[in-house]
Amino acid sequence: MTHTTSTAPPASHEPPPAAAARRRTKRRTGPARSWRDHPLRRITPWLFLLAPLALLVTFTYVPVANMIYYSFTDWDGVSPDRNFTGVENYTQLFTRPELFRVFFVSFYYLAASAVQIVIALYFATVLSFDLRFRNLFKGILFFPYLINGVAIGFVFLYFFQDGGTLDSILSWFGVGGDHAWLGDPESANTSLAGVSVWRFTGLNFVLFLGAIQSIPGELYEAAQLDGAGRWQQFRHIIAPSIKPVLSLSVILAISGSLAVFEIPYIMTGGATDTSTFVIQTVKLAFQFNKTGLASASAVVLLLIILLVTWIQRRIVPDDKVDLV
Amino acid sequence: MRRKPLSAALLATALLTVAGCSGGGAPSTETATAPSDADKVSGSIKVLTNRTDLVQDGTMKKYAAAFNKIYPKVKVSFEGITDYEGEVKIRMNTENYGDVLLIPGVIAKGDYPKFFAPLGSTGSMKKKYRFTGKTDVGGKTYGIANFGTANGFVYNKALWKKAGITDWPTTPAQFLDDLKTVKDKTGATPYYTNFKDGWTLAGPWTNSVGSPSCDARAWDALAAADKPWAEGGDLDVVDTLLHDVVRGKLSEKDPTTTNWESSKTQLAKGQIGSMLLGSWAINQMRDAAKKAGEKPDDIGFMPFPVQKNGQFCATMVSDYQLAVNAHSEHKSAARAWLDWFTEKSGFAAKEGGISALKADKLPEVLKPYEDNDVKLVERSEAKTEDVNAIDDAAEIGLSKQDYRQKLIDIARGAQDGDLQGYFDDLNKRWADAAAAAGS
Numbered sequence: 215m216t217h218t219t220s221t222a223p224p225a226s227h228e229p230p231p232a233a234a235a236r237r238r239t240k241r242r243t244g245p246a247r248s249w250r251d252h253p254l255r256r257i258t259p260w261l262f263l264l265a266p267l268a269l270l271v272t273f274t275y276v277p278v279a280n281m282i283y284y285s286f287t288d289w290d291g292v293s294p295d296r297n298f299t300g301v302e303n304y305t306q307l308f309t310r311p312e313l314f315r316v317f318f319v320s321f322y323y324l325a326a327s328a329v330q331i332v333i334a335l336y337f338a339t340v341l342s343f344d345l346r347f348r349n350l351f352k353g354i355l356f357f358p359y360l361i362n363g364v365a366i367g368f369v370f371l372y373f374f375q376d377g378g379t380l381d382s383i384l385s386w387f388g389v390g391g392d393h394a395w396l397g398d399p400e401s402a403n404t405s406l407a408g409v410s411v412w413r414f415t416g417l418n419f420v421l422f423l424g425a426i427q428s429i430p431g432e433l434y435e436a437a438q439l440d441g442a443g444r445w446q447q448f449r450h451i452i453a454p455s456i457k458p459v460l461s462l463s464v465i466l467a468i469s470g471s472l473a474v475f476e477i478p479y480i481m482t483g484g485a486t487d488t489s490t491f492v493i494q495t496v497k498l499a500f501q502f503n504k505t506g507l508a509s510a511s512a513v514v515l516l517l518i519i520l521l522v523t524w525i526q527r528r529i530v531p532d533d534k535v536d537l538v
Numbered sequence: 539m540r541r542k543p544l545s546a547a548l549l550a551t552a553l554l555t556v557a558g559c560s561g562g563g564a565p566s567t568e569t570a571t572a573p574s575d576a577d578k579v580s581g582s583i584k585v586l587t588n589r590t591d592l593v594q595d596g597t598m599k600k601y602a603a604a605f606n607k608i609y610p611k612v613k614v615s616f617e618g619i620t621d622y623e624g625e626v627k628i629r630m631n632t633e634n635y636g637d638v639l640l641i642p643g644v645i646a647k648g649d650y651p652k653f654f655a656p657l658g659s660t661g662s663m664k665k666k667y668r669f670t671g672k673t674d675v676g677g678k679t680y681g682i683a684n685f686g687t688a689n690g691f692v693y694n695k696a697l698w699k700k701a702g703i704t705d706w707p708t709t710p711a712q713f714l715d716d717l718k719t720v721k722d723k724t725g726a727t728p729y730y731t732n733f734k735d736g737w738t739l740a741g742p743w744t745n746s747v748g749s750p751s752c753d754a755r756a757w758d759a760l761a762a763a764d765k766p767w768a769e770g771g772d773l774d775v776v777d778t779l780l781h782d783v784v785r786g787k788l789s790e791k792d793p794t795t796t797n798w799e800s801s802k803t804q805l806a807k808g809q810i811g812s813m814l815l816g817s818w819a820i821n822q823m824r825d826a827a828k829k830a831g832e833k834p835d836d837i838g839f840m841p842f843p844v845q846k847n848g849q850f851c852a853t854m855v856s857d858y859q860l861a862v863n864a865h866s867e868h869k870s871a872a873r874a875w876l877d878w879f880t881e882k883s884g885f886a887a888k889e890g891g892i893s894a895l896k897a898d899k900l901p902e903v904l905k906p907y908e909d910n911d912v913k914l915v916e917r918s919e920a921k922t923e924d925v926n927a928i929d930d931a932a933e934i935g936l937s938k939q940d941y942r943q944k945l946i947d948i949a950r951g952a953q954d955g956d957l958q959g960y961f962d963d964l965n966k967r968w969a970d971a972a973a974a975a976g977s
Binding site: 290291292293294371372374375376378394395396397398399402482483484485486487497498500501502503504 | 627792931933939943944
């Protein structure tokens, strides 16, 4: 910039003669045919959109459309032949109540999500105030979310092992560690849900923290001047302003609980009544070669999640937050 | 105007879906014949294998080099796939699944002609090879076994001797007594289920169908069985034994966190008494013993504890079968490799497997069986397709771990129910599925 200005001729009010002449001729051609109307200009945004749209269609819509198509066939996943069977897969799905029994397991994860949101909210609030080692704690809380889910599964497998980490820690406190943590359905599901809390608290925490930090600082000052304590600040400033994020977290928690997969699949493979709907779907597709039925299950799960979300939005509408 | 992107996307989606559904062209049905002149056959072939370890440590390259001495113009490359079943299953939807591959378990037998080139008529193949029944479709054979494996319990001889047991148990009850003696006298875990890894509950136990009855057709019989778990049937004997072992607390304390790799060392060290596996496992156990500083000779192998007419029987089943891709452009080169690999490479012997060639001797690991006159029964696979179809429809999974994991859960009281109730349920599911499949 500086270079151009230094070499440029001294600024004058008159444009250079040639440019002025050009402008004049242009003006003379009558009503301007703007560049805006040029066909290329109209296409330009679409050209820019071409790459993302192509990716979106190829990797999202085509597979989903394929899945919906498979759900109406009896395809086994490999055979070149498949027969169109209409809604038979869906009929089968809804006439076999045992296929939906696995949703009971989701309650463990749903309860765990509630705990998770409370923990995340607590830490987000505490760490939004000025504390020593604040960033360190933030890092520690968020860290588990960065670890690959499969790795977490293996780590916690050792953790829950007979005589593993958990048992040795408990034995330091004199608690007899002779419990098979993944041994019976109740204990196994609770343990697995606990792992899920450990893993996802960080995500909720960061969402909450972001929302809390976007609250203007003056509000706290004003509240303090008015003599509001920490709890009152939380109750009347923080809570209302993070409501949209909170409701988002709840939606994520519910859909997450219905579609738990990684942790139980790696750790127990769905044994001992820890199977979830997604694990069951995967098994239908890849163990029993019922790709059609499995696709139908996946479609049904999608619809259930959409339904739950819709109901929730009706009950708790997303009204605009206006603090100031 | 606002509608446009959506409808465009939908249109594109629909077009792509249609395109995606119309698969490749029909495969040729040309037989993959062995070349008559080794010098003339040429081309480069790709071999898919599940043995990533052998690809990485260069063993496969050495095989290829030895192969090239006879067939100098064929270039062989390998692709080791860790999740073999899962990945190859998806690749089978295209034409690009190597030239020589192991037939994934998921492919229905009746579909073999759509994917693989026939290797010859079963009538003539049968004379030369074992296990041809597994890939026989319509009188043609589509695969040759990598190697075969005999079933039985791998056990720690030194440990059992320490407990005072030298003879093989001849009945399930005696087997349970022996396990109890091992537990009481040595404190070791007498049996290890490998519940968490699961496959140890699937293959070895299911492959034992045929051992108690000493019947090569026991597996085929399931296709027509009304109640596969009926009293005295092979599945009943096998699964009841597993149930009783667990119920008698003769297996590991916490089955849900077991670990296959470490179980090998534990068996070698005498912390574990026995595991039901195939003869292929003996060499692995011996390696583990060597690494742990124990004597490899302490690893023993015993047949399933049931005698028929005073004789032990052990089923012999095929491992993966090698086949030639029906879409391969170098079928005769592929066949040359397949023949060389099964006949001349010495792979089966090295792995402790039973060679696919009838003329070959039994591997050294099966010496205890030969010495004690254990009858090897080659499992007939004539009805495998029907059995698998019923099994899938019933969602039981005879060759999957889930139903035996539940059996163990019931045995150790982690889930409600009892053995008989569970068997009744399995029988009912099987019968319903068989009826539906038959109609």
